[in-house]
Amino acid sequence: MNETQILKRISAQLITPVLFQQYGQVIYPSNDGNFYDDNDAQLNLNNGIPRLYIMRLNHQGRQFNKITRHVKCTQCLGSLAGKEWLIAVAPPSFTNKPLPEKIVAFRIPGNCFIKLEVGTWHSGPYFDDEFIDFYNLELSDTNINDHETCNLLSTHNIQFEINLIDEKFNY
Template sequence: MNPSIILKQLPAQIIIPESFQPYGQVITASVDGKNYDQTDAQLDLQNGIPRFYIMRLEKRGRKFHTITRHNQCTQCLGSLEGKEWLMAVAPPSVSSEPNLEQMMAFRIPGNCFIKLDVGTWHAGPYFDHDVVDFYNLELSDTNVVDHFTHNFRTRQHLEFEIV
């Protein structure tokens, strides 16, 4: 007998640096010539060749049943053209599963980007637009050798919808 899948709603809150801190950083515009400090993205890309590229995503919606983490690098994501988007996150952990009690969803405006800490679980980007281009900074082989995914559908019979 196949157990039924439970759909859980995950409310999205507007992202602010303080609420996103357990997962990474929110980076906003600064004046040209500002000295490097803790408000700049604190990157960890030492374990390989950095890759900065634009990825095009189509019709992502708001539902998900998998969440991923990268244990060898930070990752930066931001939308182009000022488009708002959504991301679900759970803090880094030694466990092979994300902590559901600490999983949150954020609404991210198009005038900032996020830096995910090493090991931060993340699902997304998600959005209501037909197409959104995102810039992505990670390592050149992140999706080959550093891509650990947890499937909520097969492990806990759960799916999520960001609302």
């Protein structure tokens, strides 16, 4: 970062279905045999071949200056082995770049996963472990044909850093 760039710190709040509603869904375990309902991930994978894979991510710190969206599908992310992690999001949009003041961060416990709504801007996952494996459900070509990234340094001269509200959240 140079001296004209702004470092904006945002605090990660613990995710809840209500707080995350405009960005997607929080999915918790349900008993086997339950019928499909609104608590299940409401997926949009109609525009291609679904891809479920385990994605290994290495530690990258908690700073970011790029944020991405997918407009052809929903995306589901969750950590394996019960690991907690962080993600930054901005509301879905289809014509505009995200506004920096709309970017928020969430702390995701290891007992759930998230579904990002079509068009939701996101950056992460972030964590302090050396690496974490994540399951990722999207389309087979999402990272090729449906991956729009906004460089926040170029568009707004801002770099973000995610901080924790609750110090009990240790990695």
